Amino acid sequence: xxxxxxxxAAASTTVGRMRDEWAVALQRALRDGLPAGWRESAPWGYPQxxxxxxxxxxxxxxxxxxxxxxxxxxxxxxxxxxxxxDLSALAExxxxxxxxxxxxxxxxxxxxxxxxxxxxxxxxxxxxxxxEGVRSARQYRDAVAGDATAIDEALRRVRGLGGVSSEAxxxxxxxxxxxxxxxxxxxxxxxxxxxxxVADDDVLPLLRATARRxxxxxxxxxxxxxxxxxxxxxxGQEYVPQTVVADLRSExx
Numbered sequence: 001x002x003x004x005x006x007x008x009a010a011a012s013t014t015v016g017r018m019r020d021e022w023a024v025a026l027q028r029a030l031r032d033g034l035p036a037g038w039r040e041s042a043p044w045g046y047p048q049x050x051x052x053x054x055x056x057x058x059x060x061x062x063x064x065x066x067x068x069x070x071x072x073x074x075x076x077x078x079x080x081x082x083x084x085x086d087l088s089a090l091a092e093x094x095x096x097x098x099x100x101x102x103x104x105x106x107x108x109x110x111x112x113x114x115x116x117x118x119x120x121x122x123x124x125x126x127x128x129x130x131x132e133g134v135r136s137a138r139q140y141r142d143a144v145a146g147d148a149t150a151i152d153e154a155l156r157r158v159r160g161l162g163g164v165s166s167e168a169x170x171x172x173x174x175x176x177x178x179x180x181x182x183x184x185x186x187x188x189x190x191x192x193x194x195x196x197x198v199a200d201d202d203v204l205p206l207l208r209a210t211a212r213r214x215x216x217x218x219x220x221x222x223x224x225x226x227x228x229x230x231x232x233x234x235x236g237q238e239y240v241p242q243t244v245v246a247d248l249r250s251e252x253x
Contacts, residue, residue, distance in 0.1 A: 021199065022191060023209035029190040030210075034224055037218055042223035043069075045172035049084040050137040052076060054100070054129070057169030058122050058161070062112050068172075074103035080119045093127035095119050111160040121160035125169070128154045137173050144175040152178070167226070176218055179203050183222065186229040 035041075043065055046052040052072040076084060078101035090098075100109040101163035108116040109118050132154050133141050143151050155166045163180050170177035179187070184203050188195030198206065204218075211221040 014074060018239065019206055019209055020195060022206050023213055025191055025194060026187065026206065026210045027213045033228065038224040039220060042220040043171065045174050047137055047174040050087050050140060051084040051090040051170035053137055053171055054087065054090065054125050055122055057172040058118055058125065058165060061165040061168040067106065071102050071106050075101045087126040087135045090132050091123060091130055093123065095123055098123060114160045116160045121158055124158040124188060125155055125161060129160055140173045141175045144170060144177055148178045177223060179207065182229045183225045186225060
């Protein structure tokens with residue numbers, strides 16, 4: 001049976017109304033749950049420097065943000081005079097050379113749970129993205145906006161990268177990535193009984209609507225929710241997702 005334009009419009013209106021109601025409920029649930037300073041806590045990332053975004057994203061998935069920034073700065077100093085927005089250039093750097101560029105402290109570090117140098121993971125991630133036609137940060141954001149699943153799957157093909165790493169890279173690119181499973185589950189829990197009615201595809205539009213109500217960019221709210229869905233690994237200032245252990249096991253399989 002065909003759907004008339006009137007019925008399609010009515011269904012769309014109903015879905016929109018439900019999302020608005022969920023956004024109000026989510027805003028209310030978050031009122032006392034978001035930590036102090038959450039509006040300023042989301043990393044700015046590297047929205048014009050794709051090479052730095054991939055490097056920082058790989059490190060930020062498992063290490064403090066300050067460490068990710070330190071490593072990105074080391075790479076930047078090792079390649080003076082460059083825009084650092086060409087992933088094909090990053091992909092062409094030999095792994096041994098890239099390890100040196102990442103700095104003495106972390107250049108030879110390995111992914112937790114996987115016996116791979118982070119430098120090798122970074123190089124492979126850059127190659128995968130170039131294979132998807134993504135070389136710059138703008139192209140990455142456009143690609144994620146067009147088909148976030150394809151980009152996520154491309155990154156997950158790299159041994160040592162999983163959903164957490166993919167989200168971290170998107171965060172550093174200032175791309176509006178789809179919320180991961182841990183954030184989706186947390187949003188549903190915050191909505192209580194209504195959470196069961198929220199489909200996976202509803203979560204990002206819901207977070208956009210909630211972010212508008214909170215007068216922040218969606219990426220800022222996404223990052224705050226990611227932290228709320230995480231566990232502290234140091235003095236309460238740095239976080240690792242609760243799913244990271246399972247994620248790492250799947251990456252090492």
